[in-house]
Amino acid sequence: KAGVTQTPRYLIKTRGQQVTLSCSPISGHRSVSWYQQTPGQGLQFLFEYFSETQRNKGNFPGRFSGRQFSNSRSEMNVSTLELGDSALYLCASSLDAGGTDTQYFGPGTRLTVL
Amino acid sequence: QQQVKQSPQSLIVQKGGISIINCAYENTAFDYFPWYQQFPGKGPALLIAIRPDVSEKKEGRFTISFNKSAKQFSLHIMDSQPGDSATYFCAAGYSTLTFGKGTMLLVSP
Numbered sequence: 001k002a003g004v005t006q007t008p009r010y011l012i013k014t015r016g017q018q019v020t021l022s023c024s025p026i027s028g029h030r031s032v033s034w035y036q037q038t039p040g041q042g043l044q045f046l047f048e049y050f051s052e053t054q055r056n057k058g059n060f061p062g063r064f065s066g067r068q069f070s071n072s073r074s075e076m077n078v079s080t081l082e083l084g085d086s087a088l089y090l091c092a093s094s095l096d097a098g099g100t101d102t103q104y105f106g107p108g109t110r111l112t113v114l
Numbered sequence: 115q116q117q118v119k120q121s122p123q124s125l126i127v128q129k130g131g132i133s134i135i136n137c138a139y140e141n142t143a144f145d146y147f148p149w150y151q152q153f154p155g156k157g158p159a160l161l162i163a164i165r166p167d168v169s170e171k172k173e174g175r176f177t178i179s180f181n182k183s184a185k186q187f188s189l190h191i192m193d194s195q196p197g198d199s200a201t202y203f204c205a206a207g208y209s210t211l212t213f214g215k216g217t218m219l220l221v222s223p
Contacts, residue, residue, distance in 0.1 A: 043203065098208075
């Protein structure tokens with residue numbers, strides 16, 4: 001089975017721009033979670049989507065949003081980029097929703113904001 | 115606020131030694147405790163996980179010890195190898211998965 005894929009792998013943007021990241025989960029997985037990883041804060045939960053519905057949301061501003069499509073692929077969008085948004089954005093898929101099912105991570109998208 | 119505290123931040127172990135990483139949690143609603151291993155440039159990969167109905171789980175050289183009353187759990191890596199050099203994250207799950215801040219392990223040859 002193919003693993004979780006994320007595109008693009010690297011992005012460079014400037015402050016004020018917006019960005020869209022994509023995640024394709026493992027076939028058959030219906031839940032996709034997004035995390036922001038930075039050296040200082042570690043992995044922080046952004047949001048989870050299950051069957052096209054947002055189930056949980058972390059403590060991030062409204063500039064961070066996401067969606068999930070009927071084929072379980074997910075996108076996250078960050079508007080009005082700030083320097084502090086530079087991070088590795090990881091998505092993880094699992095069969096079921098919630099934090100008690102095994103989550104499989106993709107390689108991440110490295111976002112640099114200049 | 116849900117929190118998972120992980121220690122140490124970094125660890126250097128000689129080849130063949132035992133690496134021990136500890137985590138503590140606060141929310142008694144957590145009922146799933148995985149450990150992830152991450153190499154540079156890669157996403158985290160599940161190493162081993164435990165549920166609170168058992169006190170220990172072993173898979174090869176990796177063992178999780180779980181103390182429900184103390185709200186602590188730890189990862190033991192026996193016979194540590196240079197290839198184990200990576201960052202390790204503990205996590206605790208309930209409605210979402212909450213991660214510790216990670217431990218950078220270096221196994222010296």
